[in-house]
Amino acid sequence: MRVMAQMGMVMNLDKCIGCHTCSVTCKQAWTNRAGTEYVWFNNVETRPGQGYPRRYEDQEKWQGGWELNKRGRLVLKAGGRVKKLLGIFASPVQPELKDYYEPWTYDYKTLVDAPLGDDFPVARPKSLITGEDTKITWSANWDDDLGGAPEMGHLDPIVEKVRRESEDKIKFAYEQTFMFYLPRICEHCLNPSCMASCPSGAIYKRVEDGIVLVDQDKCRGWRQCVTGCPYKKIYFNHKTGKAEKCTFCYPRVEVGLPTVCSETCVGRLRYLGLFLYDADSVTAAASVTDPQELYDAQMDVLLDPNDPAVQAEARAQGIPEDWIDAARRSPVYALAKVYKVALPLHPEYRTMPMVWYVPPLSPVVDLLRDQGHDGEDAGNLFGAIDALRIPVEYLAELFTAGDSDRVTAVLKKLAAMRSYMRGISMGNDPDDSIPEAVGMDGQTMYEMYRLMAIAKYEERYVIPKAHVEQAHDLEEMGCSLDFEGGPGMQDSSPFGEASGKPVPVAVETFNALRDRQTSGSAPGQTTLRGRVNLLNWDGTGAPDGLFPEKPFPVKPGGLAETPTVGEQP
Amino acid sequence: MNPSAEGTAMLASAPLDILLWGALPYVMVVVLVGGLVWRYKYDQFGWTTRSSQLYESRLLRIASPLFHFGLLAVIAGHFFGLVIPMAWTQAVGMSQEFYHFNALLVGGVAGVGTLGGIVLLIYRRRTTGPVFMATTKNDKTMYVVLTAAILFGLWTTLASVFEGEHGHNYRETVAPWFRSLFIFQPDIAAMATAPFSFHLHTLVGMALFVIWPFTRLVHAFTAPFHYLFRPYIVYRSRDRDGSRTGGMGRAGARGGRSSTARTSRTAARRGWSAVGTRDRDTRNR
Numbered sequence: 001m002r003v004m005a006q007m008g009m010v011m012n013l014d015k016c017i018g019c020h021t022c023s024v025t026c027k028q029a030w031t032n033r034a035g036t037e038y039v040w041f042n043n044v045e046t047r048p049g050q051g052y053p054r055r056y057e058d059q060e061k062w063q064g065g066w067e068l069n070k071r072g073r074l075v076l077k078a079g080g081r082v083k084k085l086l087g088i089f090a091s092p093v094q095p096e097l098k099d100y101y102e103p104w105t106y107d108y109k110t111l112v113d114a115p116l117g118d119d120f121p122v123a124r125p126k127s128l129i130t131g132e133d134t135k136i137t138w139s140a141n142w143d144d145d146l147g148g149a150p151e152m153g154h155l156d157p158i159v160e161k162v163r164r165e166s167e168d169k170i171k172f173a174y175e176q177t178f179m180f181y182l183p184r185i186c187e188h189c190l191n192p193s194c195m196a197s198c199p200s201g202a203i204y205k206r207v208e209d210g211i212v213l214v215d216q217d218k219c220r221g222w223r224q225c226v227t228g229c230p231y232k233k234i235y236f237n238h239k240t241g242k243a244e245k246c247t248f249c250y251p252r253v254e255v256g257l258p259t260v261c262s263e264t265c266v267g268r269l270r271y272l273g274l275f276l277y278d279a280d281s282v283t284a285a286a287s288v289t290d291p292q293e294l295y296d297a298q299m300d301v302l303l304d305p306n307d308p309a310v311q312a313e314a315r316a317q318g319i320p321e322d323w324i325d326a327a328r329r330s331p332v333y334a335l336a337k338v339y340k341v342a343l344p345l346h347p348e349y350r351t352m353p354m355v356w357y358v359p360p361l362s363p364v365v366d367l368l369r370d371q372g373h374d375g376e377d378a379g380n381l382f383g384a385i386d387a388l389r390i391p392v393e394y395l396a397e398l399f400t401a402g403d404s405d406r407v408t409a410v411l412k413k414l415a416a417m418r419s420y421m422r423g424i425s426m427g428n429d430p431d432d433s434i435p436e437a438v439g440m441d442g443q444t445m446y447e448m449y450r451l452m453a454i455a456k457y458e459e460r461y462v463i464p465k466a467h468v469e470q471a472h473d474l475e476e477m478g479c480s481l482d483f484e485g486g487p488g489m490q491d492s493s494p495f496g497e498a499s500g501k502p503v504p505v506a507v508e509t510f511n512a513l514r515d516r517q518t519s520g521s522a523p524g525q526t527t528l529r530g531r532v533n534l535l536n537w538d539g540t541g542a543p544d545g546l547f548p549e550k551p552f553p554v555k556p557g558g559l560a561e562t563p564t565v566g567e568q569p
Numbered sequence: 570m571n572p573s574a575e576g577t578a579m580l581a582s583a584p585l586d587i588l589l590w591g592a593l594p595y596v597m598v599v600v601l602v603g604g605l606v607w608r609y610k611y612d613q614f615g616w617t618t619r620s621s622q623l624y625e626s627r628l629l630r631i632a633s634p635l636f637h638f639g640l641l642a643v644i645a646g647h648f649f650g651l652v653i654p655m656a657w658t659q660a661v662g663m664s665q666e667f668y669h670f671n672a673l674l675v676g677g678v679a680g681v682g683t684l685g686g687i688v689l690l691i692y693r694r695r696t697t698g699p700v701f702m703a704t705t706k707n708d709k710t711m712y713v714v715l716t717a718a719i720l721f722g723l724w725t726t727l728a729s730v731f732e733g734e735h736g737h738n739y740r741e742t743v744a745p746w747f748r749s750l751f752i753f754q755p756d757i758a759a760m761a762t763a764p765f766s767f768h769l770h771t772l773v774g775m776a777l778f779v780i781w782p783f784t785r786l787v788h789a790f791t792a793p794f795h796y797l798f799r800p801y802i803v804y805r806s807r808d809r810d811g812s813r814t815g816g817m818g819r820a821g822a823r824g825g826r827s828s829t830a831r832t833s834r835t836a837a838r839r840g841w842s843a844v845g846t847r848d849r850d851t852r853n854r
Binding site for chain 2: 081083084085089090091092094096097129130131132147191192196197198199201202203204205206207208209216218219220221222223234238239240241242254373466
């Protein structure tokens with residue numbers, strides 16, 4: 001047994017209102033740079049829906065994740081090492097920009113610049129890739145709230161599958177449909193197939209907290225990881241030529257802060273905490289023959305942090321005492337393994353994902369309520385969960401490789417909690433038959449309710465800090481003055497854009513903040529030629545083009561500044 | 570053109586020949602190796618293929634393998650022609666005609682494939698908007714030199730096809746010179762007697778190697794053969810200063826990092842650049 005610690009996340013889908021705050025704050029924090037315009041480390045999909053990139057779950061096409069070969073051994077679905085190397089000159093199944101979407105901004109300047117005329121000026125969309133006029137045809141959440149579902153709903157790979165396997169049809173007529181939101185980040189898998197696909201070995205899993213990162217210096221842009229990840233959560237930065245991915249906000253997590261997506265979540269639906277797991281048993285667990293048993297196998301990999309033997313082994317492996325303590329208090333462990341209400345996304349990809357989901361009961365409750373029934377009565381809910389096969393089958397394809405019983409069990413627990421707690425808050429005596437019907441006792445159910453419904457900040461986020469004695473290693477810099485952050489440098493250095501050394505996150509943030517606070521001009525002013533990109537405008541200053549120019553001649557700022565070339569060795 | 574008369578030939582050579590075939594190759598090696606070492610230390614972040622597959626993959630899927638596999642065959646051909654002495658192939662009973670026929674056939678096919686590949690790639694680069702936008706001056710220079718090297722190389726091959734029997738046997742001139750470079754006794758006279766087409770190809774080839782470390786071509790030097798042997802799952806400690814150490818060997822080298830050492834190794838560049846591409850619409854500037 002080799003005990004390792006893993007940062008994990010649980011999302012309670014019942015609470016997600018699809019507001020995209022997590023996506024927007026994540027984008028502002030991590031991917032508001034050149035080359036990552038189309039990249040959303042965190043995105044929120046409406047399901048049923050095609051997802052982002054389009055139809056990423058169709059692994060027959062995209063070849064992501066692992067599969068078992070004829071001898072029952074775990075192999076990459078896209079092929080072995082030799083096949084991958086032979087296909088390196090043109091990655092055979094890499095999504096193109098059109099599978100994500102072509103990012104754009106608007107030509108706001110014409111709104112104020114246009115000469116007097118009979119027609120209202122229009123801010124036309126401009127491609128952020130070519131700089132030319134573009135037609136917007138798709139985005140990261142184009143089918144939000146089932147938009148276009150009657151025409152395009154059948155393109156969801158899960159819908160296709162459920163339709164194949166059941167005589168009933170998923171209906172997209174308004175009265176008969178169901179929907180929920182699925183926020184997605186990198187799964188920080190225990191058995192990541194992106195890592196296994198990387199020819200350079202640039203993707204690594206941190207020993208201390210299991211966060212999967214791309215070494216920007218070692219990545220050579222072979223882009224096999226994009227194919228390898230079945231969740232398509234590795235992105236190719238087309239300016240730097242390097243792979244980028246969700247970092248689990250490691251600079252924040254290291255100092256005990258929740259990730260940006262969690263911190264800013266309006267519904268407070270995200271939980272962060274530690275898992276202890278047995279690293280030696282991961283491969284065997286991922287090689288289980290029946291995909292529907294992968295969930296159980298994954299459960300067995302997770303170790304009980306209250307078990308003295310596990311604790312002793314963890315200490316022997318050098319896991320600090322406060323980390324073991326944090327693992328004992330971990331909300332993600334509680335939801336995944338104690339209450340067993342959190343399920344992994346697509347366990348059949350065999351990557352052992354570490355971002356878990358509490359499946360939504362809301363489609364069932366909504367239907368009951370719409371039909372005039374009491375949506376919080378345990379009997380009604382249990383009956384409805386059994387009767388509403390289509391939503392349950394759909395959830396099962398997402399979370400349990402098609403095992404509807406497992407999803408039903410989780411939904412019944414949620415229904416029981418709802419009904420049990422309603423009884424209590426109505427002033428009745430606790431009806432212990434309700435928790436018993438789902439194999440729990442009243443006390444446990446109440447604790448689950450505390451964690452899921454009250455969800456106090458310090459109970460949602462149990463994040464042990466990286467250690468003080470390691471603090472120097474966390475400093476990415478000796479001194480922030482070692483790095484040039486100002487506008488003195490050229491965008492395009494002689495070796496192609498953005499070559500050189502990536503500036504550490506802390507320094508980058510420091511400089512970006514300072515620039516925004518002191519410069520008085522909006523970011524993007526020089527490259528967008530005075531056009532206002534409202535997505536990047538943080539309210540500081542008034543960028544050119546926001547207001548009409550003053551009557552006396554002013555030199556256009558964007559052109560007059562010739563960047564002085566700094567020291568280029 | 571007797572290769573045995575090396576020492577005297579060197580003294581008797583014209584100054585230009587000494588410069589081109591005696592000095593330039595070593596300058597080229599110094600720049601190539603020095604440039605690679607320097608860039609590996611200085612610019613790991615820029616060391617990438619800078620793939621444009623995200624923008625366009627239909628043409629790339631044909632052109633890029635055609636070019637790269639063709640190039641691998643061309644490199645193998647150069648190895649065979651330059652490194653293996655004529656005496657060896659004759660010793661195993663390979664006649665000059667047979668060798669020549671094979672070299673022309675395989676070399677011709679590989680060369681034409683490579684040329685076709687790069688022509689397609691350049692066509693794609695010029696006609697696909699986003700790909701052309703992402704093309705730097707550095708890239709354009711590199712493409713000129715690379716294409717020239719391939720063209721002139723193909724010319725030497727085609728010339729020997731048309732000249733047939735009377736063609737020039739580079740294994741008596743260029744190849745001995747090439748091998749003599751490695752023992753620091755450059756056989757300048759032998760190379761000087763080679764025809765102009767070979768001189769041109771060699772010079773352009775050397776120019777290509779000189780600019781190599783400073784272009785995107787560097788990705789060839791990190792061809793990921795170690796992928797065949799490494800474990801699938803990579804663990805790495807947070808404590809490790811991973812950005813510069815290549816392997817796991819220097820794990821835990823904690824205290825040895827001083828900020829001054831950092832400064833000297835770190836490029837000064839801006840931390841982030843604005844979203845989007847430069848505006849092509851000049852109307853509203």
